[in-house]
Each structure stands twice: as C-alpha cells, then as structure tokens.
Amino acid sequence: MAKAMAAVLCFAFHVLVLFLFVGCAARPFYPLHSRFLEGTRQPLQTTRPYNIAHRGSNGEFPEETLPAYKRAIEEGADFIETDILSSKDGVLICFHDVTLDETTDVGKYRKFANRKRTYEVQGVNITGFFTVDFTLKELQSLRVKQRFPYRDQQYNGKFSIITFEDFIEIALQAPRVVGIYPEIKNPVFINQRVKWGDGKRFEDKFVEILKKYGYQGSYLSKNWLKQPVFIQSFAPTSIIHISNLTDLPKILLIDDTTIPTQDTNQTYWEITSDSYFEYIKNYVVGIGPWKDTVVPAVNNYILTPTDLVTRAHAHNLQVHPYTYRNEYNFIHFNFHQDPYEEFDYWINTIGVDGLFTDFTGSLHHFKNWTSNLPSDDSGEQRASGLLQKITLMVNSYRSR
Ligand SMILES: *[C@@H]1O[C@H](CO)[C@@H](O)[C@H](O)[C@H]1NC(C)=O
Ligand SMILES: *[C@@H]1O[C@H](CO)[C@@H](O)[C@H](O)[C@H]1NC(C)=O
Ligand SMILES: *[C@@H]1O[C@H](CO)[C@@H](O)[C@H](O)[C@H]1NC(C)=O
Ligand SMILES: *[C@@H]1O[C@H](CO)[C@@H](O)[C@H](O)[C@H]1NC(C)=O
Numbered sequence: 001m002a003k004a005m006a007a008v009l010c011f012a013f014h015v016l017v018l019f020l021f022v023g024c025a026a027r028p029f030y031p032l033h034s035r036f037l038e039g040t041r042q043p044l045q046t047t048r049p050y051n052i053a054h055r056g057s058n059g060e061f062p063e064e065t066l067p068a069y070k071r072a073i074e075e076g077a078d079f080i081e082t083d084i085l086s087s088k089d090g091v092l093i094c095f096h097d098v099t100l101d102e103t104t105d106v107g108k109y110r111k112f113a114n115r116k117r118t119y120e121v122q123g124v125n126i127t128g129f130f131t132v133d134f135t136l137k138e139l140q141s142l143r144v145k146q147r148f149p150y151r152d153q154q155y156n157g158k159f160s161i162i163t164f165e166d167f168i169e170i171a172l173q174a175p176r177v178v179g180i181y182p183e184i185k186n187p188v189f190i191n192q193r194v195k196w197g198d199g200k201r202f203e204d205k206f207v208e209i210l211k212k213y214g215y216q217g218s219y220l221s222k223n224w225l226k227q228p229v230f231i232q233s234f235a236p237t238s239i240i241h242i243s244n245l246t247d248l249p250k251i252l253l254i255d256d257t258t259i260p261t262q263d264t265n266q267t268y269w270e271i272t273s274d275s276y277f278e279y280i281k282n283y284v285v286g287i288g289p290w291k292d293t294v295v296p297a298v299n300n301y302i303l304t305p306t307d308l309v310t311r312a313h314a315h316n317l318q319v320h321p322y323t324y325r326n327e328y329n330f331i332h333f334n335f336h337q338d339p340y341e342e343f344d345y346w347i348n349t350i351g352v353d354g355l356f357t358d359f360t361g362s363l364h365h366f367k368n369w370t371s372n373l374p375s376d377d378s379g380e381q382r383a384s385g386l387l388q389k390i391t392l393m394v395n396s397y398r399s400r
Pocket of ligand 2: 240
C-alpha cells in the first residue's frame, strides 16, 4: 500500500514537474492582478520564525526561476526571496550574480562572445558576461542552470530568467498569503552602469515596482499583512534612501565582519556596534547576518555564540541569518550532519526570528513537527490541497 502510494506520488510529481515546464514556456504567466478574493486566502503565519525560501527552493530547482519559487510555495515558504539586478535597458530582474557565467548557458552563444568585460565591483575586478550588458530580451533568451554540481542537474537549460514583476506575480497568485523578500543587489555598481530617466536611480525603480503592485504599510500593519514584504540590502545608504520613499519594513544585511560595506567606509564589524544599531533601527526592523557572524566557526565546528542576537533584540531588531543548506558540506560537525539539529539550535538556542534556507520543505517539516501550536492546521491543509491538485493534474493528463 505504502509502495503503491509512493509510486503514485512519484508519478504525480513528474506530471507536476511537466506542468511547471509547460506553464513556464508561455508568458506572461498570469493575467495581471487576477487576485484571489480578498480575505479568502490563509494568512501569513507570524508566530514562529519565518521560513525564507532563499532564491526559491534552489536546493531542488535552478535558483530564482519560476519552478524554484512555485516549489517553495508548495513546501510552506512564508517568504520567497530574490536578488534584484538590472538589464542593460533598465528592467529589474531576479538574478544573484552580477555576471551570468555561473548559472546560465551564456558561454555557448557565439553572438554574445564579444560581450565579455572586466568591471570593478565592490573593490574587486571581475571578468565575465554582466547582466548590465544584455537587454532584457537577450537575457530572456538564455537558460538557467543549477549552481552546485552536487544538486539535481536535470532542469539545466529548461528555464529562463524572470523579472522582478514576474516574481511579484508568483507571490500574489499563491493559494495562500506568501510574502516576498527582494534584495537591492549591488546598488553602487548598478547605478554606475545603468541609467534611468528623470535622475531616477536603481533604488527608486525598485520601490516604484513594489508600489505598482500595491505593496505598502509598516511591519504587521493591515496592508502589510495582505502583501507582506521585507526589503533587504547590504548597502546602508540604499536603505536610508528608500526610507524616504516607503515605510515598508527593511532588513540590513550583514556580511563577514571584516568586510567593508559597498557604499560606506565602514566594515560590517563597525555596523554591528550598539551605537550603530541605535542609529539604524530608525530605518530597519531587523538585520540579516551571515550565520558565522552570529556564531563563529573554526575547523567546521561552531564556537561560543557572539552577543549579536541578544544586542539586536535589545534594540528591538529582528535577526534573520543566512544561509541554511541541507548538504553535509554546509553543516557544522556539531550538528552530526543533521539539518534538523541545526534548525533546532538556531531556533531554540540562538532564538532567531527567521531563517534563509535553500530547503524550504525541510525547515517547514521541522517547524511543523516540533510545534505545539494546536491551531496549526496549515501544514495538513496544504498537504491535502497539494494532493488534490496532483490528482486533478494526473486526471487531466490521463484524459488527453
Ligand atoms: C582593476 O583593473 C584596472 C585596469 O587594469 C586597474 O586600474 C584597477 O586598479 C583594478 N582594480 C582592482 C581593485 O584591482
Ligand atoms: C528625505 O527627504 C527629506 C525631505 O524631503 C530630505 O531633506 C532628505 O535629504 C531626504 N533623505 C534622503 C536620504 O534622501
Ligand atoms: C571615506 O573616507 C574617505 C577618506 O577618509 C573620505 O574622503 C570619504 O568621504 C569617505 N566616504 C564615505 C562614503 O564615507
Ligand atoms: C504537520 O504535522 C501534522 C501533525 O504532526 C501532520 O499530521 C501533518 O502531516 C504535517 N504536515 C506537513 C506538511 O508536514
């Protein structure tokens, strides 16, 4: 019985994947603003640490693609996360690296061979094919691939780069309220290379798009709960600039403490001081630190935690560390190669308020299985909803 069920599920999953492919080929994905009826969708959970789907479920699908985000939503993400960069013609896209080399097939096109450039990005000379040298149309002609060789390669070459607006539509069309967590990525570099009219800069365009889709309101306000969003950036000046444009909640990202920020003369060590927290809390609701900045590690063992979380909480700042990944090469030996032990430590010992993970499903299962909340029926509802959807898909597939 269990075996038969597994076989059906397995078959259903493949059909589901097939549908993702088909759904992906035609654009636009959805009619603009065809929303669910107001108030009929299950709300965002706000009582447990946020499950932030880092670049979508990129543990399974190529990062920042439509199927990666859809999968993350199915698996229980509270927020889908993305990096915003720009095309040459000023369209904001979802893409992590400033160059296309690592995660697309750009290298195979002869017509693009002469686009290779060397630019200085945050004090380092980088050579490659930069998104800012390609129009949106050209970017969309490329195909994305999995970043890490030890992850599933079968989707390489199947999906294209999506825009910031496509990404928003995915969240707005989800069957429950799903938040978005976009990063203003490399703003100094983007503003050097891409020019918009009317003296507008990258950050202005970023906020314009959020407003166009109705994102508004401060953290936990009624409007925010309808369309939750955290805006993230490593650049304090970008965050301060946009705080004049929107009261949406912002998160300051914090890298290794020895690294200088891209836009000020300060290192991240300086911007984790109490006096800095006192200043920046006027602009942000939290910080997003690299997890080794919170708990340092040596020889793949974690050491005594710093007081970063305690001090951030004392300033009423949330802490959302990055990045939790299931593979053994990312899990410190203290956790016995068990990602659940790692989640347990960060949630119950360190007390973080959100986690960026490549494996949304695992974090969701961990929270579901360890939560005592009696009213938490969301997981079950979602699971049976997914099964129903799969059954429908299987049936429609069979009747063709
Ligand atoms: C980058 O390369 C340019 C040209 O060769 C050079 O002038 C500049 O100093 C380099 N920058 C860095 C950070 O190495
Ligand atoms: C924000 O707006 C105020 C009033 O318009 C202006 O004085 C200030 O310079 C602005 N701040 C930033 C960071 O743009
Ligand atoms: C960085 O430091 C230099 C030299 O001390 C100063 O001229 C410059 O204004 C500083 N830049 C910023 C963004 O603070
Ligand atoms: C959530 O937990 C409940 C109770 O332990 C379980 O029945 C349900 O299947 C779980 N749902 C998911 C999606 O894991």
